[in-house]
Amino acid sequence: MKNRILLEEKIKEFLSEDLGFGDITTDTLIDDNSMAEAEVVFKEEGVLAGVDEAATIFELVGCKSHIVINDGEAVKPQTIVLEIEGPSKSILNGERVALNILMRMSGIATATKQVLSLARNYNPKIRVAATRKTTPGFRYFEKKAVKIGGGDTHRFRLDDCVLIKNNHLKLIPSISEAVRRVLDTVSFTKKVEIEVENSSQAIEAVEAGADIVMLDNMEPMEIRRTLRELKRRGIRDKILIEASGGITIENIVDYAKTGVDILSLGSLTHSVQAIDISLRMKNIHR
Amino acid sequence: MKNRILLEEKIKEFLSEDLGFGDITTDTLIDDNSMAEAEVVFKEEGVLAGVDEAATIFELVGCKSHIVINDGEAVKPQTIVLEIEGPSKSILNGERVALNILMRMSGIATATKQVLSLARNYNPKIRVAATRKTTPGFRYFEKKAVKIGGGDTHRFRLDDCVLIKNNHLKLIPSISEAVRRVLDTVSFTKKVEIEVENSSQAIEAVEAGADIVMLDNMEPMEIRRTLRELKRRGIRDKILIEASGGITIENIVDYAKTGVDILSLGSLTHSVQAIDISLRMKNIHR
Amino acid sequence: MKNRILLEEKIKEFLSEDLGFGDITTDTLIDDNSMAEAEVVFKEEGVLAGVDEAATIFELVGCKSHIVINDGEAVKPQTIVLEIEGPSKSILNGERVALNILMRMSGIATATKQVLSLARNYNPKIRVAATRKTTPGFRYFEKKAVKIGGGDTHRFRLDDCVLIKNNHLKLIPSISEAVRRVLDTVSFTKKVEIEVENSSQAIEAVEAGADIVMLDNMEPMEIRRTLRELKRRGIRDKILIEASGGITIENIVDYAKTGVDILSLGSLTHSVQAIDISLRMKNIHR
Amino acid sequence: MKNRILLEEKIKEFLSEDLGFGDITTDTLIDDNSMAEAEVVFKEEGVLAGVDEAATIFELVGCKSHIVINDGEAVKPQTIVLEIEGPSKSILNGERVALNILMRMSGIATATKQVLSLARNYNPKIRVAATRKTTPGFRYFEKKAVKIGGGDTHRFRLDDCVLIKNNHLKLIPSISEAVRRVLDTVSFTKKVEIEVENSSQAIEAVEAGADIVMLDNMEPMEIRRTLRELKRRGIRDKILIEASGGITIENIVDYAKTGVDILSLGSLTHSVQAIDISLRMKNIHR
């Protein structure tokens, strides 16, 4: 999940959004020749994510950066995660965008790791996945943060994997027919997932040849019943089962205990609690 | 705060991020000629924001849209805010991006209105402002949502207004000197704001001719003392006073009671709780 | 496989590449008010592909267009496939780009259909797939043409599906280890394909849990032996088998007869024989 | 024919087309610190073209490259034309785009050199030119390959040179009138070419002051007759004569023998036979 060209293009766009025609305060008060060192510090506990991106930002504005802690590590308050050295102006130019990326990505990684740990206590092989409920234009960073937190990125785009939803099924005679059509038409390199609402639909989907079945908005008890039924028919292992809809940190254990393979949560990316991170200038030389 | 050209460009970028080379599920299952109606529905209470943007998205993908509720209104659960009509494929193509924008912008507007109401109970003329702690690439939408919620957008960019911060002051002999320099150098069309940490700095800033003083990370009691001192010197009304740092929904009333003119909160944009909003397809005609 | 936004952006880029600062001949000789009709005609036999794109081009330059024949149909020489009506200048502005797209896409669709028919004579369920050996910047159009000709698009991008190749295996202790790592790390929404060079590697790949095995540069006889061995072990049906490398229209029947699931050919896109198609202006009104 | 800025922009676009959000296979299996060497090898005979572009690609992804053979040279099978050194991941990221460019450009250069040699055997000063029948978005590379093969690029864009075609003449009273208008209106820095269908039109064009006359779809015998007639009138040397339409490798000698100055062939760029070229990783260090 790395595309340096895309990353640089995005960062340039982000910096321009913040700079406009230039930082009128810094350009007035700070001399072009003033050099400084700075450090990026966690102000609260969390899982670090985005440090590569932050380092790239400072390099793009003309500084050197040294990654002290790697993405994915749990970080204590007051820990320095990144050190920077370069023109004072450049550090101040990159500061806000770097912190905005770090705060959000670390917030996502922290939440992901937290729900994943909870779930794995009861289901050691379970995956926790994100959805497409991301901030427009920022999906690459949010999905990457989910992965850094140990989660599964799920689809990045609508061409990543087939996902037949309720709205599609309104137009097709049956689940079997829908699955058959995509198996016939879509490239064999793609998996086929389908969203179902009850046990009998799940069975129909598996028998039609789907690769993944998403149990949408089903209560844990219903999910268990469905899994039992699939086992009884000897088809549980032919398929991955994903539960989705209404799963939160409060109830995730109940869902994990059902024995599904994947739990997906929109809140991982749509309702992020940012981690407080700041940049400290030091050793400024005029 | 409207720039249709910028908006269309952004929306195209967002749609491409989600579509990639195309929606392989919809393109396989839904006929080009299938037409449908759809409605966008609030699943929980909140302040609506982003309905113009959502309507524009559906128009850009080839649908007609009808705005039922305007931005800024408080919306009850199960309320329809937008109606759409057009090719089923186009509706499904625009769905996720439209909802992602609505959910975030409405989350921001809802939080803004909530803290603003709390603060105004005790200080009817106070403003609540956002910061530059926004999602990179999405600032236009987040700042607009703050405004829809009744808040103040503060700076969009580093060239919007001078804001002399602690890091700048490390390089300048004094506050007066820093203010004097920017007044001499920066265009007269720009306001000059300066961040201070105590009462005597605040006084120095006002006397040097700053337009706005930001009291950074000061406790409510300290803020009151500073305001009293400014009044005593007859310079309270020459200046706008903004308090910033550590202000949350829990303590905002304490800050509002101090009598400052503006309270700014990074959390309005960096830690958004999205409003749950969904799209319902109906009346599909193959 | 449709993304209208991407399509319009690409077409604008293509038109600008051809127009530069404007068509100096047409702008001098043709009056702004001159209106005309035109028709796009096949000069030789082939499978039509690209007619939607051609119609979009003429609409973008300000003409109306009427699709006479749909993509995917076999077309006889002298057949009109598209009719256009609009300003003479606009027709001439769009002509070359529209024809260049039609000629290439139809060439690809024609070749794809031809090899597919040959292969299906002996293996009615076989798929013929393209590779990533496409013209840089033009992949969307070339992959779409393969699909119109009845072929499988295979990967559009390096994030579409895992494909472990020889060069990767040089760095990993074993095939099983490589497959295990990707199954652990990559999203469950992705299929896992692996390139192998002999029968025992194929078996190892299947047992490790790969979804697709690509038999690279293996002779038909070797392929048969591998398939027999997989069947003997009862694992033939757990996997898709793709043969690749050195497959041409001359030997494709030999490969099809082996019983593999997919044949992939780089030549479908890297060595296109364009179909001769031209535009005829008529009924020009000054 | 070099514009490094345009080249880098194009290459970034091409790499992004191939990479999407990143190479999920390589990113999973190959360590960031793994370094390697690689070589680009011709698998069949051909004229090398695109080696500068390939080297630039590898440099843009962070490798060093060493050009072993220069563009334009005839290369034997198994010859190394380019050596690369750098992170294994970067080499794999650039591989496909670099090969796709090399294979096509070398295919074009090889075909160009072949027809040019044939033609020059009988007409040592003749030029072989390409047309605007290029792959949309890829014209720069295809025209450059024609030039590397010894051919003439002809027009890149519609503003490069005037070319009055049949469709223009339908709207103008006469050839003389058309030529007169462009001579009056178009910048004196532009040449004026006109497409004619017979001998008397050719004479009219020359007398009207055209710089180049294109004999369109005329048989070799007709072309000879036209040249004789121009000589008889003493105006053969005032003009360049280009033959176009239906010229192939099979009949090119017949056309060359007529004594025209230029032969143009659309097939040089619209129906390319790619040269088989591959990349060999070696000396990989984890």
Add this chain to the structure above:
Amino acid sequence: MKNRILLEEKIKEFLSEDLGFGDITTDTLIDDNSMAEAEVVFKEEGVLAGVDEAATIFELVGCKSHIVINDGEAVKPQTIVLEIEGPSKSILNGERVALNILMRMSGIATATKQVLSLARNYNPKIRVAATRKTTPGFRYFEKKAVKIGGGDTHRFRLDDCVLIKNNHLKLIPSISEAVRRVLDTVSFTKKVEIEVENSSQAIEAVEAGADIVMLDNMEPMEIRRTLRELKRRGIRDKILIEASGGITIENIVDYAKTGVDILSLGSLTHSVQAIDISLRMKNIHR
């Protein structure tokens, strides 16, 4: 010289440059539903240029426009050249960019027509040409304005025509050698121009086969002598002669009388005197 796609792209860039995140004054004071009419008026005498571009701007922001006077006409003070009708906000959004384009383009067209008239009094067939001394990013508009004023655009780009300058000749043994090389290497569709400094160089250039000779920084008397020498040798009519360097409105008649074919002036585009043009809102309906 028209490329609508390029034009729209440029105009969007220009509007965004002016609008930023939106017109904060208009968005606050003017109602979305307020409709108005407006007219664009010349405040001083001049030649109109840019009215198509201005009309396109107002159409792009959502207004209707009616062109009252066409490009190229001489306009008296207080004359209305364009009428607009649409949302008041949209008119105000497009106003400044439209006027900036009209004022500059009309300034250029006016100056071009003036010097051309002066020159043609004494040399009725002479051309007046612009140079590449244009405002970066705005060349299309400035060259078009020169043409509207009756002038010749000369080269738009460095690939438009060969122009061998003094700096090139420092590296080549002789003028003949330089001309020979470009004739051998550059496409036959390109003209070859060469800059010379005296009569003998001019003769060498003509004899070597150049199409155009530019007499650089030569006094009118020297130019006459050179032309006489060329005539004496019977080669005056084989070539176009351009004089360049130090030509101004004060001395242009002296240069025109020499009998050269073209006079080129950098000042036409590098030192523009804008025409005063303004927009008058009227009939505003809230």
Add this chain to the structure above:
Amino acid sequence: MKNRILLEEKIKEFLSEDLGFGDITTDTLIDDNSMAEAEVVFKEEGVLAGVDEAATIFELVGCKSHIVINDGEAVKPQTIVLEIEGPSKSILNGERVALNILMRMSGIATATKQVLSLARNYNPKIRVAATRKTTPGFRYFEKKAVKIGGGDTHRFRLDDCVLIKNNHLKLIPSISEAVRRVLDTVSFTKKVEIEVENSSQAIEAVEAGADIVMLDNMEPMEIRRTLRELKRRGIRDKILIEASGGITIENIVDYAKTGVDILSLGSLTHSVQAIDISLRMKNIHR
């Protein structure tokens, strides 16, 4: 006023505008390995502006550059302001764009310094400001040149500061009402300027709380009367007074003497007299 990312993007656009597919003359005549030195020389007296941009251009095309004179200094004819070293081809590729930027920016800085000096003779604290009458796409450079010449940039964009104009007032009941609305609605970080036509309007604007009043098209005598009236009411010092409309180098002293704070002139950017600057190649090594 510096944004390196924006600057590089703009410069790449400018270079591509000039280069097209490449410099056909230089690419033919100059060897890739030829190295040279060059110097940029003022041919007439003026204030230097743009030397940072010129240096950046040469660095972007692969040369080293050394700034001899800094922006803002008065330069005598024949003075070298910038030295360059690098491949001959690269120097020639960057030459025209660099000179076009330097000539225009220096022209603007020169004119700005001249009018500012005149005005300050009589009013030592007065500012001279530019307007939004800039060349579309080139505003950053023109505003920066004004600043280098000692002037004030005024608004870059319509979101920089509120400026209520005549056209807005046609739709609002009164000046006080308009000012009140913007004070209520627009961010407190923005200044509020209003254009008035007479003394009583000016008083109303000041009393309503505007920050800046622009006296539009008022004669010096009327301006004096207005200032006297404001002083009489004790409100002169609460406000900045800008005079605009019809101010030229001929009458600027009369306006300066009135005692206003700012004079703004559109001509600084809309009617630039370029400074003659050229590039001299030297020490060329093949």
